[in-house]
Amino acid sequence: MKKKADLHIHTTGKKGKELEDFLMQALEKADKEGLEAVSMFDRNDVSMYLPGGELRKIAKSGKIEKIASKTKVVPGTEMSSTITDAPHYNKYTSHIGLYGFDAEKISDEDMLNSIAKDKNRQQDAENLWRMLVNFGLRDLPMLDYEKDLAEQIFNYIERKAGTRTDKLSEFLFRSYPSKSLLSRSFLENPNSPIFYARTERPTVKKVLEVGKENGSLRTIMHPAHMNDEFKTKTYIDAIMGISTKYGKSQIDAIEAEYFKNTAEETREIEKYAEKHNLKTTGGSDSDPRFGYNKRKDGKSFEMDEKTIKDLPDIRDLI
Numbered sequence: 001m002k003k004k005a006d007l008h009i010h011t012t013g014k015k016g017k018e019l020e021d022f023l024m025q026a027l028e029k030a031d032k033e034g035l036e037a038v039s040m041f042d043r044n045d046v047s048m049y050l051p052g053g054e055l056r057k058i059a060k061s062g063k064i065e066k067i068a069s070k071t072k073v074v075p076g077t078e079m080s081s082t083i084t085d086a087p088h089y090n091k092y093t094s095h096i097g098l099y100g101f102d103a104e105k106i107s108d109e110d111m112l113n114s115i116a117k118d119k120n121r122q123q124d125a126e127n128l129w130r131m132l133v134n135f136g137l138r139d140l141p142m143l144d145y146e147k148d149l150a151e152q153i154f155n156y157i158e159r160k161a162g163t164r165t166d167k168l169s170e171f172l173f174r175s176y177p178s179k180s181l182l183s184r185s186f187l188e189n190p191n192s193p194i195f196y197a198r199t200e201r202p203t204v205k206k207v208l209e210v211g212k213e214n215g216s217l218r219t220i221m222h223p224a225h226m227n228d229e230f231k232t233k234t235y236i237d238a239i240m241g242i243s244t245k246y247g248k249s250q251i252d253a254i255e256a257e258y259f260k261n262t263a264e265e266t267r268e269i270e271k272y273a274e275k276h277n278l279k280t281t282g283g284s285d286s287d288p289r290f291g292y293n294k295r296k297d298g299k300s301f302e303m304d305e306k307t308i309k310d311l312p313d314i315r316d317l318i
């Protein structure tokens with residue numbers, strides 16, 4: 001039996017009061033839509049689930065019962081990880097969802113530091129700032145890693161160029177945004193590729209280990225829209241290959257319903273999951289910068305009732 005749920009709502013770059021407001025908004029929306037479960041998170045960051053963290057504070061205050069009493073609020077995170085175990089896929093990133101973890105129970109100090117204390121985000125902000133300064137945005141103020149990075153850059157460009165450059169968002173965080181910057185006279189050499197060195201992410205293997213230790217539902221996120229060069233099955237096989245190399249498969253689930261998926265893509269993933277005895281999840285990949293995403297047919301995302309039942313609620317963990 002399928003139930004409405006959205007286990008993929010990003011909070012990108014929001015912190016403190018701003019994040020609390022966004023979380024409340026997301027809960028209100030979940031209640032209005034009658035969602036059985038939601039999961040809100042930032043990439044590579046579990047700080048809102050730690051003591052003193054924003055979502056934890058909301059859960060403790062009893063506000064979840066008031067706003068969305070029928071909705072389960074599942075702790076989650078989406079980890080960008082590198083597939084270094086499979087040389088062929090070396091340069092590729094994988095997104096692994098961890099659902100139902102207890103953030104306090106991550107014993108690996110390095111991992112906790114990198115995902116809970118904003119180290120990666122701070123480093124990313126610095127790298128991106130340095131790259132843009134080198135490429136001619138000389139008086140760009142140092143980026144505040146606690147705020148939306150793209151927004152700060154857009155504001156700067158808007159001030160300089162006098163126009164809003166929303167389209168830049170499509171290019172800025174890709175490997176070759178140079179065309180876009182060139183057309184706005186921020187670059188002189190059309191052949192300058194812009195790579196900004198993102199902080200190194202943990203390996204898929206590491207993320208799966210931490211997820212296991214933590215009792216998380218380890219989920220392959222949006223496999224049909226992860227890598228343009230590989231078909232869904234090839235990509236899942238690569239991750240599954242890594243995980244099975246260390247014994248029993250370390251993957252528990254695959255994100256089957258996804259806002260970019262066609263019905264065929266969802267069906268293909270569901271079939272794969274059935275064959276390999278994996279659970280399936282569903283999520284919108286919504287992001288406060290771009291708004292809420294819907295399923296292609298306009299309906300709410302769905303997933304198995306039993307899978308939802310097995311996941312903990314943030315209120316059980318505090």
Ligand SMILES: [Zn+2]
Pocket residue numbers: 078095221222
């Ligand atoms: Zn993702």
